[in-house]
Amino acid sequence: MKIANKKIDIFKRKKAIAKCYVYTRETSSVILINNLDYTQFSLEVNSLLNFFLENFPEIKTLGRSFIIYVKGGGEKSQAEVILKSFAKLLINLKILNKKELLNYNRCILSSDSRYVYSKKAEGRGARTKRQKSYR
Numbered sequence: 001m002k003i004a005n006k007k008i009d010i011f012k013r014k015k016a017i018a019k020c021y022v023y024t025r026e027t028s029s030v031i032l033i034n035n036l037d038y039t040q041f042s043l044e045v046n047s048l049l050n051f052f053l054e055n056f057p058e059i060k061t062l063g064r065s066f067i068i069y070v071k072g073g074g075e076k077s078q079a080e081v082i083l084k085s086f087a088k089l090l091i092n093l094k095i096l097n098k099k100e101l102l103n104y105n106r107c108i109l110s111s112d113s114r115y116v117y118s119k120k121a122e123g124r125g126a127r128t129k130r131q132k133s134y135r
Helices: 042-056 077-094 098-104
Strands: 005-012 019-025 031-033 065-071
Touching: 019 077, 042 077, 065 077, 077 098
Parallel strands: 031 065
Antiparallel strands: 005 019, 019 065
């Protein structure tokens, strides 16, 4: 089965935004994060990916390498966005089933649903109003 090189972009919405890009190639089975092996990257990412790969061991036997670039945010948000983008790539390549992933973690495919509440006409921000004077 020949699968072309794929790229997935995922962003996490917060003040400090973690951005992640995942590429895949048909070579030896390696997972690289910012040109480092995932075991040498931060402890948070290492533990999350190890737990993910224990639940889905067929990923290591695919013969595909996954190259992940992540920047911005903190250690925890980087780990979260890496896992989300990795899961979305596996679904797009039809390696894993969507129901399997949702049984593993319900929030793994959904991004942060919060958004900035828009500014209104009467004040400076979304909820501030100009103070009334009844004199």
